[in-house]
Amino acid sequence: MDSSSNPGWTVFCWQHTIFHRVRQGVWATRRPCRRPPPKAATSISRVVVHPPRRFPELPPTPSPRERFDQLTEAGRTLMDLHVNYEDVDPYPVNVQVKKSADPDDRETWRVTKMKWAKKKDPETGKNVNDTTTIIYSPKVTVSGISEEAERYLLGSRSALGWIIDRYQVKKDKASGIVNDPNDWCDEVANPRYIVDLIAKVTRVAVETVRITDSLR
Structure with missing residues (x-):
């Protein structure tokens, strides 16, 4: 059966759109996750009541139907983009x-630990991350990354920030196991795999921001 005619799938696509709109701060209604503790009856054992934690809450189903269909179609596009991220047209970064x-x-493309390039903040004069350029290695620099890509967040950091953090050679202190992303490059016989991934994730990030912004 065509998944597009499945009501459950349609609702899931709508929720996927809402999830990314909330993540980018396009909208977010909020609710407390629990009631705050009651105040103590005596001054001896007072309880300090902190504001309750809050989590995003899905808004009501949009109306009219045309708006719901618009959000649902955007959700389908976003899911295809995110699931098939390795098949997207790479963003034209400058390697x-x-x-x-x-x-x-092969050694030219071996990565140890990537980092953002630095630039001067015109207001403070301090060095800040230049999110348009990644220092891939002492031999390779990836520039021309869209500034919009930084707006696509995976948790508390951007998708490219996540790649910089995760795609590095790192030894686990407890087990002594070395996590080396270069091993996967060798396994797929593509020394440029991580560089290509940066370009593809940039495309995914830019398109995600474009789609969610169009729904404001």
């Missing part, structure tokens, strides 16, 4: 390889 490095050498 710069130092003249002393050989682009055909």
Whole structure:
């Protein structure tokens, strides 16, 4: 059966759209997750009442039907984009390889720990992250990343920020196991896999922001 005719799937697509709109702060109604503790009856054992934690709450089903259909179709597009992120058209980032490095050498594309480039904040004069440029390695720099990509968040950080944090060589202190993302590049026989992933995730981020912004 065509999933587009499945009512449950339709509602799921709508919820997927709402999830990303709430994540980007386009809208968010909120509710307390629990009642605050009662105040003590005596001054000896007073309880300090802190504001209750709050979580996003889905808004009512939109009306008219045309609006619901619009959000549902956006949800389908977003899910296809996010599930098939490795098949998207890469964003045209600028991959710069130092003249002393050989682009055909496997070691040129070996990553240890990526980081954002730095730039001067015009207001404070302090160095801040330049989210349009990633220092991939001493030999490779990826620039030309859209500033809009930083708005697509996975939890508390952007999708590209998550890649920078996770795609690094790191040893687990407890087990001694070394997590090396270069192993996967070798397994799929693509030394540029991580660089290509940066371009694809940038595309996903930019398109996600574009779609959710169009629904305001």
